[in-house]
Amino acid sequence: MGSTDSLPENFSQNNQLPIRIVSPDFGHLSPEGAEKYGLTHRLPYYFFLFVLDGCTRHSVDLEKFDVEKHDLLFCLPNQIQQLPAALHGNDYYKLGFDEECLSRLPKQYPFLLNPLNQHKISFAPVAAGRLKAIFELLSGLLSTPETEPELILAHLNSLLTEINTAYFTAQQKPADDKLTKYIGFKVFVENNLINHPSIKDIAEQLALSTDSLYQIVKQFSGRSPKEFITNRLILEARRRLYYGERSTVKELAFELGFNDPDYFSRLFKKVTGKTVADFFQDLSGN
Numbered sequence: 001m002g003s004t005d006s007l008p009e010n011f012s013q014n015n016q017l018p019i020r021i022v023s024p025d026f027g028h029l030s031p032e033g034a035e036k037y038g039l040t041h042r043l044p045y046y047f048f049l050f051v052l053d054g055c056t057r058h059s060v061d062l063e064k065f066d067v068e069k070h071d072l073l074f075c076l077p078n079q080i081q082q083l084p085a086a087l088h089g090n091d092y093y094k095l096g097f098d099e100e101c102l103s104r105l106p107k108q109y110p111f112l113l114n115p116l117n118q119h120k121i122s123f124a125p126v127a128a129g130r131l132k133a134i135f136e137l138l139s140g141l142l143s144t145p146e147t148e149p150e151l152i153l154a155h156l157n158s159l160l161t162e163i164n165t166a167y168f169t170a171q172q173k174p175a176d177d178k179l180t181k182y183i184g185f186k187v188f189v190e191n192n193l194i195n196h197p198s199i200k201d202i203a204e205q206l207a208l209s210t211d212s213l214y215q216i217v218k219q220f221s222g223r224s225p226k227e228f229i230t231n232r233l234i235l236e237a238r239r240r241l242y243y244g245e246r247s248t249v250k251e252l253a254f255e256l257g258f259n260d261p262d263y264f265s266r267l268f269k270k271v272t273g274k275t276v277a278d279f280f281q282d283l284s285g286n
Helices: 031-037 099-103 125-141 149-167 173-191 199-205 210-221 225-242 249-255 261-272 276-285
Strands: 019-022 040-042 046-053 056-060 063-067 071-075 080-082 091-097 120-122
Touching (some): 019 125, 063 071, 071 149, 125 149, 173 210, 210 225, 225 276
C-alpha cells in the first residue's frame, strides 16, 4: 500500500490519487477488467458500498451481510471480499481508495479499525441524504482525471467524518477512554500478530493492568484478549487458505508464528470446528 501499485491496473480515476467511484451509470471497469479482478479477492484497498435503493448481499471474511436502502458496508485492506454476481441494488455508490489517499487526509478515522466489529452502518434519511450529496460531488470530481487532489480529499474527509460519526453514535461518552484503549489494543495486535504478543506485554504497552485490559476487550469484542488474538490468527489462516495462498499446514503454521504445527492444527479445529483438511475440501467444493 501507499502507492497506486496496490490497486488493480487502470483502477484510479485521478492522475494523482489512487481512488475510484462507481455508480450504476458511471465508473465501471471494462468487462475484461472486471473478469480479471473476479468476484472473490483479497482487498488491497478500502472499499465502501452505499445503497440508495434496492438490496444486495456481500460477504466479508466469509461473513454474509444483507445491504439494503440507506445501508453502508465497508471493507478493509487484506480482508476477503466476495461480491454478488447480481447488481449492487438498483441505485448505489461504490468507492475504493488505498493508504496513500488516507495518509493525505487531515485526521484519523477510528472506525476504519472497526473496533465495534460491525461492517454495516444504517443511516437515517437525513444523514443518508448528506452521504448521497458527498458521493455525487466525488463522482463529479472523479469524472475528470486532472481534478486537483485537494478538492477530492476535502470531500473524502467529509465523507469519512460522516461515516465515523454514525459508526460511534451508539457509544456513550463515558466509554470514550475505554474505546481508545480498545483501538490501541487492536492496532498493537495487528502490528504484532505473528509474534504472538503476551497479554502482559500488551497491557504494559497500553498502560493498563491485565484485569483492565480484559474488561475493555471483553466489553467491545465479547472475547477475552487471548480469545481475540487466537481468533484473529485463525481468521488470517482462513484468509490465506480461502484466497488460494495454500501451503502445507506446517508452512502455514510457521508463517503465522506457531512453532508447533500440531498445536496450530488443534487450535484451527477448536475455533472453526473443522480441520485444515476439511476446510480445504469445503473450498474445493465451492
